[in-house]
Amino acid sequence: MKINFKRIDHVQLSILPGTVDQARVFYCDILGLKEIERPAELNHIEGFWAEMGNTRLHIAVEEQVCDTRRHPAFEVEDIEDVKSYLSQKGVKIKEDQKLPGLSRFSLMDPWGNRIELIERIP
Numbered sequence: 001m002k003i004n005f006k007r008i009d010h011v012q013l014s015i016l017p018g019t020v021d022q023a024r025v026f027y028c029d030i031l032g033l034k035e036i037e038r039p040a041e042l043n044h045i046e047g048f049w050a051e052m053g054n055t056r057l058h059i060a061v062e063e064q065v066c067d068t069r070r071h072p073a074f075e076v077e078d079i080e081d082v083k084s085y086l087s088q089k090g091v092k093i094k095e096d097q098k099l100p101g102l103s104r105f106s107l108m109d110p111w112g113n114r115i116e117l118i119e120r121i122p
Contacts, residue, residue, distance in 0.1 A: 010049075010056035011072040013113040016063075020046060023059050026109055030089050033057060071106065073116035079103050082117060 015023045027033050033050035046061040052074065076082050083105055087093055094106040096116065104118040 008055055008072075010058050012058040012060055013072075013109065013111070013115075014060055014062040015047070015109075015111045015113075017046065017061050019111070020048065020059075020061065022110065024048065027057065027059060030086075030091065066112070068112075069114070071114035071116050073104075073118055076117050076119055079105070079117060079119035 024035065027050050028035050033052050036049050036051050036056070038049045047059045050057045050059070055074075057072075080103070083093060086107055092108040094108065094114075096104050096106055101121060102118050103121050104116060106114050106116045108114055
């Protein structure tokens with residue numbers, strides 16, 4: 001059987017207990033994502049959902065968050081302007097190794113989650 005993947009539906013990142021409001025500021029106010037309603041069946045779980053384009057980001061609380069190389073990568077427009085804006089907001093930027101056809105960098109959220117931003121270049 002061949003699995004016919006359509007798209008990424010969502011990515012989940014972890015934050016520490018008691019930091020949901022701080023995460024809303026980072027993801028919604030600074031990164032500009034729109035918070036969306038979660039199903040009522042999940043209201044007992046601390047966290048929230050946001051959307052970017054046609055993909056959702058699930059922010060969930062875990063007791064321990066560890067550094068890892070795992071990360072989502074999102075394609076953006078005007079990547080240098082995005083990098084400048086995030087730097088001005090105090091977001092930790094990591095320059096990534098150059099790859100053919102891509103301009104890219106990573107940012108670290110306050111919980112150590114790595115998020116890669118890329119822009120395809122001709």
